[in-house]
Amino acid sequence: MSSMLSRFLGDxxxxxxxxxxxxxxxxxxxxxxTLVADQLFQSGLKVVHVVLLVGxxxxxxxxxxxxxxxxxxxxxxxxxxxxxxxxxxxxxxxxTATILAATVGSAxxxxxxxxxxxxxxxxxxxxxxxxxxxxxxxxVLAAAIVCPMLTVLCDAIGIVGGGLIAQSQLNVGMSLYxxxxxxxxxxxxxxxxxxxxVYTGLFKSFVFGIVLSVISCAAGVQATSGAMxxxxxxxxxxxxxxxAIIVSNYxxxxxxFNT
Amino acid sequence: MSANDAAxxxxxxxxxxxxxAFGPKVVLAGFDLEVYRGEAFAIMGPSxxxxxxxxxxxxxxxxxxxxxxxxxxxxxRTIERDKLRELRSRMGYVFQEAALLNWLSAGENVALxxxxxxxxPDAEIREKVNAKLALVQVPDVxxxxxNELSGGMRKRVGLARALVTDPEIxxxxxxxxxxxxxxxxxxxxLMRDLAQQLHVxxxxxxxxxxxVRTTADRVGLLDGGKLHYVSNPQxxxxxxxxxxxxxxxxxxx
Numbered sequence: 001m002s003s004m005l006s007r008f009l010g011d012x013x014x015x016x017x018x019x020x021x022x023x024x025x026x027x028x029x030x031x032x033x034t035l036v037a038d039q040l041f042q043s044g045l046k047v048v049h050v051v052l053l054v055g056x057x058x059x060x061x062x063x064x065x066x067x068x069x070x071x072x073x074x075x076x077x078x079x080x081x082x083x084x085x086x087x088x089x090x091x092x093x094x095x096t097a098t099i100l101a102a103t104v105g106s107a108x109x110x111x112x113x114x115x116x117x118x119x120x121x122x123x124x125x126x127x128x129x130x131x132x133x134x135x136x137x138x139x140v141l142a143a144a145i146v147c148p149m150l151t152v153l154c155d156a157i158g159i160v161g162g163g164l165i166a167q168s169q170l171n172v173g174m175s176l177y178x179x180x181x182x183x184x185x186x187x188x189x190x191x192x193x194x195x196x197x198v199y200t201g202l203f204k205s206f207v208f209g210i211v212l213s214v215i216s217c218a219a220g221v222q223a224t225s226g227a228m229x230x231x232x233x234x235x236x237x238x239x240x241x242x243x244a245i246i247v248s249n250y251x252x253x254x255x256x257f258n259t
Numbered sequence: 260m261s262a263n264d265a266a267x268x269x270x271x272x273x274x275x276x277x278x279x280a281f282g283p284k285v286v287l288a289g290f291d292l293e294v295y296r297g298e299a300f301a302i303m304g305p306s307x308x309x310x311x312x313x314x315x316x317x318x319x320x321x322x323x324x325x326x327x328x329x330x331x332x333x334x335x336r337t338i339e340r341d342k343l344r345e346l347r348s349r350m351g352y353v354f355q356e357a358a359l360l361n362w363l364s365a366g367e368n369v370a371l372x373x374x375x376x377x378x379x380p381d382a383e384i385r386e387k388v389n390a391k392l393a394l395v396q397v398p399d400v401x402x403x404x405x406n407e408l409s410g411g412m413r414k415r416v417g418l419a420r421a422l423v424t425d426p427e428i429x430x431x432x433x434x435x436x437x438x439x440x441x442x443x444x445x446x447x448x449l450m451r452d453l454a455q456q457l458h459v460x461x462x463x464x465x466x467x468x469x470x471v472r473t474t475a476d477r478v479g480l481l482d483g484g485k486l487h488y489v490s491n492p493q494x495x496x497x498x499x500x501x502x503x504x505x506x507x508x509x510x511x512x
Binding site for chain 2: 115118119120122123125126127128129130134
């Protein structure tokens, strides 16, 4: 039990140290723009279709499950509000981050893990090349940018999916549905001239992007023992990322919406 | 080189009573060695005896549990980060599997230390890279990706990367492991020629006697965490010490 605790604390300490080191090197992001752009492509464009597909069905599921209950009380015209708030506050950021953890996070851990066990990281060190600036920072920055961007798409397609269900299953007209969506997102909070539900969701996504990429990179660079070590690092990266996303999601929601 | 000659020469790498263990596994236990400036020293030994561990102490990838490793007078346990960076810029390290970054072309792998640690213009970097690729006899691979290269070519590119900063010391970790005899022989001759042309100090970890014969001025056997039977390759190969005979037996065949 105590060894598990010390291993957990060691992992968290390493991840926090890595995050701080990434922040300290953020100034070199312009110099690393080619690497960042490459990572944006790898972690963004390659998973857009997955986010769109999952987002569409999540919106449809939310609309169906809540709409059926609402229709029992004759309140099905509220479905736009529920779908919009669910997608923007929680489902969009969470689903996007989970997809990224499973796809991009696992790929980051496997890629850096393979580099670790094939001595490529050691080669960078003996060449006095800063591994954090060269490998980790561009990946974390790309994930922090991509996660909110994909969340916008996920939110939008989820709302569209909810609208399809509202019209086809709940007999709620499209114009009524979209009016209630827009009305529900009208709560403009400081400091941005954006609906609070949207920007808090995007802020969450930004944090999730950093969390999942730092955890995945940390797992990768610590990999040892050949192919098995890379497999373990990948599994650990996905598991820990999803747990960290859920835990941080609670605290961020509490921070923004606890009144 | 006679013992007297050796004593006169400048020691560039020194291990003094170095101990290193990984958990319960003791790897180095009182390892002593002096490598002279400009010589090629080979550390031989069975697999798993800590040859690569010994090598990694020289470039600061590992620190000894006790004992001292000095490189050009710098204690590698206490060396400051900036000094270590400067010292590493004077060393090249050839990894067993070449350790090329697989998302960069061969030429960009060789260019990497220059791009990252100097402010040289692109044209000059490219010129230096092409010169080093030509030196290791793979002049046409600049744009090839590592997975398009054979094992021997990857080793040569790894060697070019180690040479691109014009190092004074080159560390070779099993430079001919996994290569067929013909390619091994060509790599050995390349190492010997480079040492003669560039006057670098070479510390070579190998278990191939052919590599020692061709490249080394002196050789020692690492066994039980210590270095034994340090001598020139001829004496080493013809020694009648039972442990050495046992180790060399099948290799000489």
